[in-house]
Amino acid sequence: MRYRRCSLLMMQVKEDRGLDLQAVLQGRAELQTTLAWQAVAGHLDAPVVLSEEEVIALGRMAHDAWSEADAYDGCSEVLSGLIAKGLVISDEESAATFRDADARVRALNGWPLTALAHRAGRWRGVDSAHEMRSNNLVTAVELHGRYGPPPAAVSHHEGTPIPLPVAADEDFDELMSRRVTCRNFDPDRALPLQTAARILKRTIMAHAVIQPAPDMQILKKNIPSGGGLHPLETYAVVRNVEGLENGIHHYDPVSHALRRLADQPDDLDGRVRLMLAGQEWFVDAALHLIQVARFSRNFWKYRSHPKAYRAILLDAGHLSQQLAISATLEGVASYVTAAINEFDIEDTLKLDGIASSPVMMCGIGWRAQHLTTTEFDPAERIWNNGRQHR
Numbered sequence: 001m002r003y004r005r006c007s008l009l010m011m012q013v014k015e016d017r018g019l020d021l022q023a024v025l026q027g028r029a030e031l032q033t034t035l036a037w038q039a040v041a042g043h044l045d046a047p048v049v050l051s052e053e054e055v056i057a058l059g060r061m062a063h064d065a066w067s068e069a070d071a072y073d074g075c076s077e078v079l080s081g082l083i084a085k086g087l088v089i090s091d092e093e094s095a096a097t098f099r100d101a102d103a104r105v106r107a108l109n110g111w112p113l114t115a116l117a118h119r120a121g122r123w124r125g126v127d128s129a130h131e132m133r134s135n136n137l138v139t140a141v142e143l144h145g146r147y148g149p150p151p152a153a154v155s156h157h158e159g160t161p162i163p164l165p166v167a168a169d170e171d172f173d174e175l176m177s178r179r180v181t182c183r184n185f186d187p188d189r190a191l192p193l194q195t196a197a198r199i200l201k202r203t204i205m206a207h208a209v210i211q212p213a214p215d216m217q218i219l220k221k222n223i224p225s226g227g228g229l230h231p232l233e234t235y236a237v238v239r240n241v242e243g244l245e246n247g248i249h250h251y252d253p254v255s256h257a258l259r260r261l262a263d264q265p266d267d268l269d270g271r272v273r274l275m276l277a278g279q280e281w282f283v284d285a286a287l288h289l290i291q292v293a294r295f296s297r298n299f300w301k302y303r304s305h306p307k308a309y310r311a312i313l314l315d316a317g318h319l320s321q322q323l324a325i326s327a328t329l330e331g332v333a334s335y336v337t338a339a340i341n342e343f344d345i346e347d348t349l350k351l352d353g354i355a356s357s358p359v360m361m362c363g364i365g366w367r368a369q370h371l372t373t374t375e376f377d378p379a380e381r382i383w384n385n386g387r388q389h390r
């Protein structure tokens, strides 16, 4: 049997505080801190607890060269334990799943810290709405009560301010001022296909395709993209768009077409709510757009690059703003959220979470006539006493 260390691995000290059971038995309520080594690996979905022996053993193994098991100078029990945990990759058939995932990590060229940050930050089955409510951390006043005042809205700088002219509002200013994140979608009013398609055209459609080589395409879109790679790909969850069957689709930006996925959830709204980490105030949008980062496309150019992941997240920001403005122009409301259950989306879309994984969801639809969930509309551009006035 041959073995090597997995390719992307970091150790951290996990610190837990819990009741000291010895003290409890003696009638005292005391807290105890327990420390443990934890491995975070690029090909594993969750951290793995390690013994000190295992930490030392991993520090003595190369990741890029295979060794024979009989050349291993440590205890074979440690080696087999690490193989069982997936941190040491063996060439045996029984280790194929870990070996496969590790091979995909090797092929990806991700920068270790950001690759691990994305992997480790994914959620499964989180109900963030419920957590916010049960922790009484929904309103600004509740947040202030718990955490005290936030850092100032604007940082302090010495010196005399130089006032700038404030230009008179034009149509574009008026349009932008009507962009308010929507948390009150009309569940029943369908979005006309023309409207939905026009918003997608302005936001994510490719307006030109350049072919520098027969097997290479560069897309020109209305939004910028780090390296011009447009690694974000959109999966459209149709909930209520005229002329389209409800369900999850892949959007092709070159042909400006949707392809319905073969596997569809039985309960579409339930799945959307799960993907949105319990944020029911977004579920009723007529069209949800899941943004999936195809890391493999970005890292093809930006190999082990510390800024590559950042560029992908910035792309997502440009996309969501373009969506919001394009929707507002049509009189349609929009949302964007980073609070998503990535694992559940990956299961739904059959993504491996290594070469591609979701980074955010956004969506569009008609606003409801009555306000149920708070929106941030201090200038009352949309709402007046809980009623939509435009």
Ligand SMILES: Cc1cc2nc3c(=O)[nH]c(=O)nc-3n(C[C@H](O)[C@H](O)[C@H](O)COP(=O)(O)O)c2cc1C
Pocket: 179, 180, 181, 182, 183, 279, 336, 337, 338, 339, 375, 376, 377
């Ligand atoms: C990256 C990003 C993530 C967001 N995530 C959430 C979210 O998880 N839930 C939510 O209700 N709103 C979310 N929002 C919307 C913000 O709460 C909203 O933009 C902010 O309150 C300001 O309101 P406005 O967009 O109406 O100006 C998000 C916005 C951005 C840009």
